[in-house]
Amino acid sequence: MPPKPTSTTVEDLTLLVTLDEVTILKALQARFNQNFIYTSTGAILLAINPFRPLDHLYTDAVKDTYIEHGNLVMMGEKNVPKLPPHAYAVADTAFRDMNRDMWIRPATPNTSAVLHAAEPEAPPMVSSNQSILVSGESGAGKTETAKIIMQYLGSVSMATAHEGYAKEHIRNRVLESNPILEAFGNAKTMRNNNSSRFGKFIRLGFEPNGSLLGASILTYLLERVRLVSQGPGERNYHIFYELLAGASPEEAAEFSLASAETFRYLNQSGCILRQDGVDDAMSYRDTIHAMTTLGIDRDEQKNVLQLVASILHLGNIEFDAAAGDSGGSAVRATSASALAMASRLLGVDEPTLERSLTSKAIQAGGDQVTVLLGPDKAVVTRDVIAKTLYAELFDWLVARINKSIEYAPRDAATDRFIGIVDIFGFEIFATNSLEQLCINYANEKLQQLFASFVFEKEQEEYVKEAIPWSFVTYPNNDLCVALFESRPKGLLPLLDEESRLPTGNDSHLIQSFYSLFQDHTHFTVSPLQKKILHFQIVHYAGPVTYVGDGFCDKNKDHAHADALGFMATSTVPLYKAVFDQARLLASITPSSSKQPSTVVHKFKSQLASLLALLHTTEPHFIRCVKPNDAMSANRFDEVRVTEQLRCSGVLEAAKISRTGYPLRFSHAAFVHSYLCLCPGVRLPPSSSDDPSPPSLRSTAQEIIAAILAGSFMQPPSEPPVVLVQEEGRASFQVGLTKVFMVLSVYEQLNAVRESLFGDSVLDMQRMIRGWLARVHYRRCRQAILTIQSTFRMLRIRRAFLQLRHSMLVVQKVVRGHLARVRVRHLRRHRAAVRIQTVLRIHIAKRIANHRRVHQAMLPVVSELTSVLEYSKQFELTQQFEQQQDYANSSTNGRSGTGGRTIRLDEFSDDDSDDDDSIVMGDRHADIAADSNYGGWGRHRGTSQSGMAALTYEVAVLQGGQLGVCFERRDGLYVAHKLHPTLSHCVDIAMISPGDVLVAMNNQPPLLSSTLEVQSPHGALHFLPPATYYTTFRFEKPKSPVAVQAGVSSLTTNAKAVEVLWLAEPSLGVSLRMHPTLRVPQVGQINHFDNPGMINLHEGDILIALNGVDIRRMEFSMALALLKDAARPLVLTFESVVDTYATPAFTLLDGSFLYHVVWDGGQLGLSLSKTTTLYPKVVHVNVDQPGTAMNVMKKRLAMGDVKVSRGDSLVKVNHQSVREVPYSQLLQQLRDGPKPVILTFQKRKRPKLPTTGLR
Missing domain, CATH: 2.30.42.10 (PDZ domain)
Known part of the structure; x- marks a missing residue:
């Protein structure tokens, strides 16, 4: 026997030996201390907020593990280990249930009879829409849990449907909607640093294969009053602080932004920072990136931020009483700059905005009368305008997000959706007003929905099916819900009625509450509370005291008819689109036929629509628990956690899950699924007189009896299966129309059936594969014979054609050769005759010419003979003189300077x-x-x-x-x-x-x-x-x-x-x-x-x-x-310049060239750039030892020429410098390799030794 689970190892509270409040609390605390924040209670998941990041729980590897586990389960794999409780597990279950039939159709004997019997009684149930309800107090982590679920659903959709780039783009857009909604809809409260101040229902649409189609977002009850006032330690909406912290210098200058302390709408609570480690500047960049991803262009982003900045400046406008006794008001002189900036950002002129703040137009009979507003009413009008501006902007953003991620359902019969409910948690503040009343009412309705699915419907099903059952008492909040919505004497109907009366006020409303509900079990009031218009309502989460002051005004929450008429004159196109005048006037202007809609009425309608939609889905519940009120990590407040568990009915849910029957089948579905395990059971025969199918209840009972007796089929290769018998409840219950089964027996029977199916499938596969192999062999053999015969025929035919072609070629070649031999013989004969003729003519002409030349040369020969004899004698004389000169040169050595003929x-x-x-x-x-x-x-x-x-x-x-x-x-x-x-x-x-x-x-x-x-x-x-x-x-x-x-x-x-x-x-x-x-x-x-x-x-x-x-x-x-x-x-x-390639020592007409070899030391020359084509020597230093000029001076006796002032440098290494720039020439002379030959030109001939030139 495996060890019984203890409080430190249990992952499902229903497995605890002792199931009571203390044991559940200890189990949760033990898991919390070990960083296990998720615990199951049957089908319900408990999530305890750790108030610190636990990144190891949400890595890609963990996510892939749950995705792979879900794939294995869907494919019917055996022995798949169970994974720990996690938000991923709830999301995966919803995703799989969305596209999975509720019962299985295995192959059984007499299949047609079974299906015929099953059709009218239990048609196959197709997949259904799913919903995930995330509930809990404010600060319990509902918003983060909803984001985690959305991320997982996007990932599992991609992994299951193998989506491409387009689907990934949709997924990214859906996920990028979170930063925008958090920036504009979340704020810091005393109980939560990132509290959602609105409710939302996110609907994710999927194709039948699991591919994500898109999404839509519905929002509920944005907390408008927070825009103009916040309690101590709280903040306004995040977007204001993000704009001030993250705006660029250009944006700050354009919007005239300063520190948060300078704006009235931000400095009332004395709290500026979020205090949860989140950087507002970084969040601002995330918000801008999310807008870009969702297709909001730069101009629209600028207009959105511009409207946010205008609201800040609008809040800084203050009023004084107008001069005289008019009773009106005027903008205070110190607020002139705020008025100017607000009007500029809104795109309207200052007089129009000021007139809308300080006056209103009313209808008196058939005339329109302008009534001036005092300073107090002007402040109220300013705040209402600011709240309306922000609320309309928020609605526009939600509509813009929906436009970017929306989808058109392709087939209503196959397309499915998963809805995620993330609504504000239960709130208890020091001062609770109409906003908290609506929020807590919504939580009461969700708790009622939870009880209906988990407790009520479960036990009603057992009663309806007439199976033995001991009722479990569970927390019921029906009386509290009735206190709110009973007509005509409920809290909310009375509030709407009082708000529509011209003389309605808070005092009359609260007094009516006292008189009507003084005996109600969920309504209490003390004498002291009566004096200050307070009252208390006992909610499922605890009693809450509400302040009745301001209920009527907040419920109306609309400006006078022309308070926002100035927006029609705005020069910003986006604002005209956001504040459509006709739609806006319809919502704020009363008419004779219809009263204006109130906040409570609108909220009740939205909530009723949401609950109606949730009733059509299969719900999954996640109960978020707040471990302490200080939002401190590693702190587990037993009292606070116990209160939340007690109010949410977790203990009762665990008891029902433990003692109930979570699995149920119709009689036909049960017979269809498990008749194959009991071959001795037969279906009842159908009668031809009675066309209706026979009842299968008795057949289901026979199958259950065989299973309990152990006479059902089992795999022969495996040990016998012994069904688990749970203490306190039977494994099966047969109702009037359904069969109920415990989970453990269901899993065992499915394992046996899948094993038998596996053996049968192997046999069928072996037979089919053998038959297919034989068919393939016969076809291959026939094909081979056909190929062989065809190939042999083609080979013989090809050999015949080749032989015939060869014979023709040989014949053609031989005939051609014989013909060419005959032609060549004829041509040679004819050519020989022609050659003989030409040759004979040529010889005759040559003999005749020779005779004529011989006769003409006779007079010349005698004269030429004398000339040749004279030339030979002269050449012998010249050779003798040359040998004599060589002999003299070898004996005299350097006797003369010599010369050159040039x-x-x-x-x-x-x-x-x-x-x-x-x-x-x-x-x-x-x-x-x-x-x-x-x-x-x-x-x-x-x-x-x-x-x-x-x-x-x-x-x-x-x-x-x-x-x-x-x-x-x-x-x-x-x-x-x-x-x-x-x-x-x-x-x-x-x-x-x-x-x-x-x-x-x-x-x-x-x-x-x-x-x-x-x-x-x-x-x-x-x-x-x-x-x-x-x-x-x-x-x-x-x-x-x-x-x-x-x-x-x-x-x-x-x-x-x-x-x-x-x-x-x-x-x-x-x-x-x-x-x-x-x-x-x-x-x-x-x-x-x-x-x-x-x-x-x-x-x-x-x-x-x-x-x-x-x-x-x-x-x-x-x-x-x-x-x-x-x-x-x-x-x-x-070269790109003209060059010279002259020898070393060259004399010119009137001037001469000479060379100087520079070995790299001091040259001793100074050059100057002139207007001529070559640089001139302007200074020669021949006295400084070691210079090239000093060395040259010592060699003058050897016949060298001295460099003098005025000489021109014309060549370097025999290359002309005529086209070389002067600076480049100097650089080459300095940096080039040495030695180098410098060629200079003198204008006058020097005095040379008197050897002369030959």
Whole structure:
């Protein structure tokens, strides 16, 4: 036997061994102390407000657990564990019951007879609408519980119906209605920090598959008086404080908002903060977000907030008596700004608003008379206008929300809804007025509904079915409800009657209460209370004392006819829509035929409509309990909880649930469900004389007898089932029309039936699957035979067609070949004849021509012979003189300065860079004659072949680059290509492709490390930058050497600039795509570390990589090639400026060019930007040691030219600076790599040694 549940473990109060008030209280307290706030009492859920967040109870995982549990139960899964009590469980039960039949139709023998017998007596009951009633005192947590239920219903709808984005959007809109209703309809009271000051009924519509269609919201009895007055420690509606705390600076300035203490409607109670940890500014943002989600646009949101702000300013308007004896009033001077701001926000002019506050128009006979209002009545009018404005705004918001979430029922027979009732809880304040009377009356009606469903109807059902039953006494509030609504002498009818009388007043009303109800058990009054118009009503939750002062005025609660007429002139379109003049006047203007509707009358009508709707649904009850009045967490006040349990009838409900029969079937439904378990029971035969179906009551009794005797069918593979017999009540009761059953036996019988059905289903599945397999086999076998025969036929036919085609092809080929052989033979014969003819004619003509030429040449031959003999003798003389000159040069060494024969085009400041072309004579002869050119020696030597060859030397300073790429040929380094723009050597022009490098610093060229470049001609080698001053000796071979490529067409271009990209990871240049040519173009130069970078400009175009032209290549492919190519890499750019590529030392007509090699130290020159095309030297410092000019001064004896003031800088590394901006030139000179070759121009020819020019 399992252990009996104790008060600390029980989840359902009906399972307690001892069922009394003390035991229930202890069980609830024990669960509350362990953070178990939910407890079941049969079908009723008790929820105790913890007054603190319990997030672990409402996680997505917990929600998914209850959804999955409901799905398993709906699918008929066995042994599904029961989940703990929770609001999710109540919501899930309502959702499942909404779309589930009330009885099951299993397959049984004699099915047709059973169904025929069941049809008239017990038709299948379809799913019904559901309602969830959340009740309890104010502060018990009803609003939060209603929100939790709505969230779960939205989630279970999505999970069950597999809804898409559109349905999720509807769900989000339904849930987002809560922040708006709370902001505009909830307020802080003494008993609840977030008390609903209105009642609401939320109707969620669903499709038959559980998909959420939409929702609608009905509201009841908004507490209007709270807008103008609040008790100590209470607040006005949340929206006012949220607007002041969360408005942006622009909104605060536009609405003239200040602190809450400056507004009369907010500073009366001395309470500003909510005191429950909720931030008003954050709530304001939530409210704005909810409005946006529901489709309220920014203009409508602004108008809503503008109306809220206008009500605050309207409350700050005060009045003084008007001058004279008119008896009227006027706006106080200190309230002029409030009047101006209220009128501006409402969109009306100030005089109109002031006139509506201080006067009214009445009908006197056929004339309209304006009556002035005194200060007191003006204040009343102001408050009534403010309350009406806010109430109309609240109704507009509810209508706007309904428009956003409403749905049109698709099929009234299948569409279902779940209604959630969240109405104000029972209230007992220090001062209780008409609002508390209506609220408590509504709670009395809901308690009556609860008792009717839980107690009354349950016991009436047992009496009607004539089954044994001991009645349980339960709390009945029928007398209290009758006190309110009996006609014509009930509290509410008397209040309506008194309010409609022109002379009706509170004193006369309360006195009538005293005289009529002094003997009523639920109405008491003391002598002291009679003096101050107080009375007391004994409610189900306890006695409440009401203050009768103001009952009549609050019940009327409408302004005079033209008090709100000014809204018709508002310039704000939304306000005209909210305050429709015809509808507004119909509700506030009395007529001769109909009296104006009162607050009580309207509320009674709404409440009656709600109760009528709830009676058509299957209700589910959640009783919220408030553990203490201090709203303190972890505090359980036993006295207060006991009062609430006693008033709500929880103990009696537990007793009925424990001793009653929660499950009931019609006789036909019971026989239909359980006849399959008793094969020995037979249905009564039907008579042909009596068309009516036979009674199944006796059959149901036979089935019950068999079940109780244990003779019903049970699964053979499982142990026998022994029905649970509960002490104090039978497991079955057979009534006149129904069979009643306890829950435990129902669950056992269903488990047995499902097990038997499962075995039968397995057998049927096995048989059906076997039959289907055999059918499938036969069909497959027939299909295979058909496919085989067809395939064989097609294969043989295809082979025949192929053979016939092959034979035709062979025949055609042979016949064609024979024909072509015959044609070729005929053509050869004819061609041979024609060739013979032509050849014979040609030979004859050639013989004739030869004879004519021979005769004409005879006179010339004799003269030519003498000329050739003279030319041969002259050439021998020239060779002898040349050998003599070489011999003298080798013996005399540096005996002379030498000279160079150079023919130049004219060069001046006005010349174009494109004209910087140099035309030389015999290059080798010039170099041989210039024995002291550039300060470096050159001599004639002997080549490796033993023949005389010309050798010469060039020098590179420390850090400089030679600018020549070599190819390896027979172990020698042969100059393959010159790169003047990469060179820091002055004498680069002396080197020619094919020259052989024979020595470095007078030593054999042992090159251990070179920079290898892959080109279309193979591997080429660059010498790395010189680590010290280095001389290179080259040899020009006697005979010309074949060179694969000298200077390509790319580099001979006058605008070509080359850059040697070394092994550094970054080139220092960003490339972009040329807009028209779609080739790489220089975008930005970051540094000048690689050789040749000093000559690069922004906008230059990349045209070749290692001599490979890429101008026809796609931009992305060029970048990929550039990225993947091995280093070093020679990049050829086409410069955007004109360039020069002249040799080192060039003489001009009237002026000359000279070079200076700058190794990176102090230069010793000052340049200035001039109006000419080139910068001028304005200062030369040759005396400062270490500068380039000082070093140059020491070399003057070697033939160099001194830089002087007025010289122009025309080239850098042989590149013209004519088009280079002056600032960019200076930056390149400072930041570029060193050494660098600077080319200057002098205007006058210097005095040179008297060697002369040849």
